Amino acid sequence: MLEQPHFGRRLRRLRLARGLSQASLVGQGMSTGYLSRLESGERPPTERAVTYLAQRLGVDPSALTGPADGRSLTGILAAVTSAPPGADDTPALRRAVEEDAGEDPAARWQALWLLSHAACRDGDYELERTRLAELVDLSDRLDAPELRARSRVRFARCTRALGDVRAAERAAVAALSVARTAQLGVSDTLSALIVLIGVETALGELEAAGRHVAELERDLLPRAAPAQAAEALWTAAVVSDRQGDAATARTRLEAALSRLEGVDDLALWTRLRIAAAAAALQASPPRLADAEHRVGEAAAVLRLVGTPAQLQEVRALQAHLAFHQGRLEDARVLSRALLAEEDLRLSYRDRVRLSVLDGRLKILADRADEGIAALRRLGRQAAESANVDLAAHIWQSLATTLADVRPRDPAAGAPQRPGSERRSDSRL
Known part of the structure; x- marks a missing residue:
């Protein structure tokens, strides 16, 4: 049994990670006063309490009672960041964060940043949002403009992926405001502007998105690194398409593809191929051969290194492609299998x-x-x-x-x- 106060700290972290209040966690089977004393370390946990709380949290009891790693959060971070390619230290890092007493906010920020990336990679946007919400709060406490801007950019991307575009808009506007007020570098300012343009497009605010694209191309794009420039051009291409300017959209997307001649950033490389396939399907008439070629490029890479979330994205695109090719039964099989x-x-x-x-x-x-x-x-x-x-x-x-x-x-x-x-x- 994990001794106090470590048990209480872990219990509190698990509860907060799920967005639960003390009252909602205990339900009818335990008093909030008893839970509060457990979390503060004043009372040792009983086996019955552990079993009940684990069931309410949806975890195995060992998640509450397993032995502590024995290393500080800083030590775990050092091990994670120096791990060889292919190593997955996410569980160890997660346990370290749950047991962390909050003595080093900067180390906690870095750990949560890595865990939010892992959640995004796995397509667990709800967990990612929980991690990022704490990151935003921590960055304000640390009063570091770079961290404040970056956490809000990521929060905007995540909440947009969850369909909450109003929350995404607030975060993106705040990120851009921080970047401009603190006069951050091109990379941070461009990141905030890219995500804001994407949100404005989703909201149908094409006039505002167009103004921001003009600012992006005039002031930031010439000084951007190749990978970020490619993402910016891709974002601008989407705006052109929504404005009905297919020729400009295609030119911008082709320029984005040309910025990534190598494959150092495989995630962005595949995303741009998927975007190019989508643009080909939107052409008038649809460029089906081009779309099929781009989907094939992305699929070939993701079969080797893709996450389950990325593979699902490609399968969804393959279903859309089959539909446009008139292969309705193939489209039906692909879409039904994914939705099921x-x-x-x-x-x-x-x-x-x-x-x-x-x-x-x-x-x-x-x-x-x-x-x-x-x-x-x-x-x-x-x-x-x-x-x-x-x-x-x-x-x-x-x-x-x-x-x-x-x-x-x-x-x-x-x-x-x-x-x-x-x-x-x-x-x-």
């Missing part, structure tokens, strides 16, 4: 778009009422959560699909098949 997975790690945006595809396929398979109801529900939810760009995609997809299955005069021929529309509407 218990551990679906796609972002909110990608999950919704995959569900939209599933709804369109239902309409085309003579299950119109079911498909229409699903798309209407998704459209309302996106609008209510302020995801304006996503809502527009959903309603346009519904209108396009209904037009595809409208009754036709027999002399006029069969309705058009997906992929042959004059303008593709499935922005990925």
Whole structure:
């Protein structure tokens, strides 16, 4: 049994990591006063209390009672950052953070930064948000402008991935304000501006996004490192596409791809290939061969080094590609298999778009009422959560699909098949 006060510290960390108050954790089986004394180290835990609390937290009892590592958080950080490639010290780092007494806020900040990256890599955006919320608070306590800006940029990206674009907007605006006020370098300012442009695009605020793109290209892009410049150009390309300027969007995306001639940043390299495939599907007419080539490039790399979340993202894109190629059964099999997975790690945006595809396929398979109801529900939810760009995609997809299955005069021929529309509407 882990002795006090270490047990209490670990218990409190686990509770806070799940966003639980003391009252919500104890439920009807324990008093908050007893829990408070456990967390403060005033009372030793009983086996019955450990079993009950572990069940309420959704962890094995050993997560509460397992022996402490014996090393300081700083020591664990040294081991993690110097580990050879392929080593996974995340569990040890997580335990160290749970047992940390908070004596070194800077070390705790670094540990939480690494753990938030691990959660993002695994597609666990809820856990990532919990880590990042503490990072934002810690950075304010440390009063370090660089940390304040960087934690808010990451928080904005994460909350956008969860579909909370208003929270993402607040964090992105705060990050850019910190970067400008503290006169941080190009990298931090550009990171904040990139994430803000992405959020503004999701909110449908294209005029503001366009102004920020102009600022980005004029003041920051010429001084940016190649990888960050590629991400900035990719973000600007999305804005051009939403503004209806397909030619500029393609030029910017091709410029982004050219900035990464090597593959030092495999994550960004594959993301840009996926973005290029999406842009090819949005062209008029869709450039299906180009899209298939880009998807194949990303898939080949991710089969070797991809995380489950990244592999799911590629499979979702393959489903969209199959739909545009008219391979409706392949698209149906791919989308249904993904949506049926218990551990679906796609972002909110990608999950919704995959569900939209599933709804369109239902309409085309003579299950119109079911498909229409699903798309209407998704459209309302996106609008209510302020995801304006996503809502527009959903309603346009519904209108396009209904037009595809409208009754036709027999002399006029069969309705058009997906992929042959004059303008593709499935922005990925």
